[in-house]
Amino acid sequence: MSFDLSVIPNKNIVLAVTGGIAAYKSAILVRRLKDAGFNVRVVMTQGAQAFITPLTFQALSGNPVHTELLNPEAEAGMGHIELARWADLLLVAPASCDTLAKFATGLADDLLSTLYLATKSPVWVAPAMNQQMWAAKATQRNLNTLVEDGVHVIMPDAGSQACGDVGLGRMPEPEDLAYQVTQYFHRAQRAIAEKFGLLAGKHVVITAGPTREAIDPVRYISNHSTGKMGFALAAACYAAGAKVTLIAGPVSLDTPNGVRRLNVSSAVQMLDLSMQMLDEGCDIFIATAAVADYRVAEVAEHKIKKAGDELNVSLIKNPDIVATIAGQQKRPFMVGFAAETRNVEEYAAGKLVAKKLDMIACNDVSRADIGFASDENAMTVFFADEYQLEKRDLEKAxxxxxxxxxxxxxxxxLWHEIEPV
Structure with a gap:
């Protein structure tokens, strides 16, 4: 399976595991959900613990496993309320016949059944049981009640069962369940975007302008970037419904309406702020800044006096901001820029792969009519192979x-269709 991780950050899944041999699949499901970028917390019934241990799920999810209704270690001892508020989705897999009956009748005698009544999040159940139990009138009646109550029922697969019977009742494979969950959030986010704006609900962080690398208190190394492209992007992202943070080098531009602006001077300062933005839940990172490749190894404390015909300054390499952000474990959707004077598309395509970006926009700054100082630009956009999108030529505008x-x-x-591979 392939997953679009850009729609997943900070989505919380409570995975409830009930009694049944299919509980072993739930361990794999935790791993698949984590691989897709979800935060996962596991709830286990007493029946589930007869088939697999809580320690297994704790190791796989990275979170303590919840087994008791009244847990003194939970918030005010009310673990079901804490979990109910935390969840973006309650997924019960496998869902036993007993659990379905409890949900349908409103019984609340353990952690899971109480959590079901307490949560406002969507509830999905993946029933798994003997084929005759699945076909029983009482089970089908309970399922109809749950559907009427708004519960999403994931139909079981057919096949041979642990008891030796053959028929409906097998829990779907973990990869299929993880794919369905990912698609659900994908569709929900796309609906929000269509209603409120192309980037509605996203936090976009943009770096713009040049950096200045001090030589002494009055001199520095810099470049010709004006920041106009980055500032225009900040305004466009805000208009598309995004929350926008603009990390700006030294430029003389007004802050776009609705945009939070953070000013920096050097490349190191820009990287430090960019890393801080990841802690704030950055969804999209757009690196338009023309960051100086090198900085002075030792900045002079006082102004360097002119002496002789030559001045030798030792330079060291600056950190690569976009590559550093792209290399984080929970990375945002990464958009890079390449301003080149020759072999523009070739260099951009190489940078896209080398820095593990999702998308890159490149332009030829040797042209006098576009680029740094101009109010116009023309660009070519490349996407990472996984998006299966053709390159786009953006004509001069x-x-x-x-x-x-x-x-x-x-x-x-972001919203390209995800297909299983």
Whole structure:
């Protein structure tokens, strides 16, 4: 399976495991959900603990496993309320016949049945049981009640069962369940985007402008970047419904309406703030800044006086901001920029792969009519292979128009259809 991780960050799954031989599949399901970027907490019934230990799920999820209704270690001893508030989805897999009956009748005599009544999150159940128990009128009656109550029932698979019977009742494979959950959040996010804006609900962090690397208190190394493209993108992302944080190098531009601006000077300062933004839940990182490749090894404490015909300054390499962010375990959707003077597309395509980006926009800054100082631009956009999107040529237009087209390209990559592989 392939998963679009850009729609998953900070989504919380409570996986409830009930009694049945299919509980072993739930251990694999935890791993698949974690691989797809979800936060997972596990609830186990007493029946489930007869088949598999809580320690297994704790190791796989990275979180304590919840087994008791009144847990003194939980918030005010009310673990079901804490979990109910935390969950973005309650997934019961496997869901035993007994659990379905409890849900259908409103019984609340253990942690899971109480959690079911207490949560406002969507509830999904993946029944797993003997084929005759599945076909029983009481079970089907309970399922109909749950569907009427808004519970999503994942139909069981047919096949041979542990008891030797053959028929409906097998829990679907963990990969299939993880795929269905991922698709659910994908569709929900896309619906929000269509209603409220292409990037609605997303936190976009943009770096813009040049950096200045001090030589002494009055001199520095920099470049010709004006920050216009980054500022135009910040305005376009905000107009598309996103929360926008703009990390700006030293430029003389007004902050776009609704955008939070954080000013920096050096590449190290820009990287430090960018890393802080990851802790705030950055969904999309757009690196338009023209970051100086090198900085002075030792900045002079006082102004260097002119002496002789030559001045030798030792330089050291600056950190690669975009590669550092892209290399994080929980990385945002990464958009890089490549400003080149020759072999533009070749260098950009190489940078896309080398820095593990999702998308890159490149332009030829040797052209006098576009680029750093101009109010217009023209770009070519490449996407990572997994998105299966063709490169896009953005013809010469105002930087505001180019920014809007880039937002549309980001949107198209975020919401591309996920297909199993």
């Amino acid at each position: 105002s930087k505001q128009e180019i920014a809007q087209q880039l937002v549309e390209a980001i949107h198209d990559a």
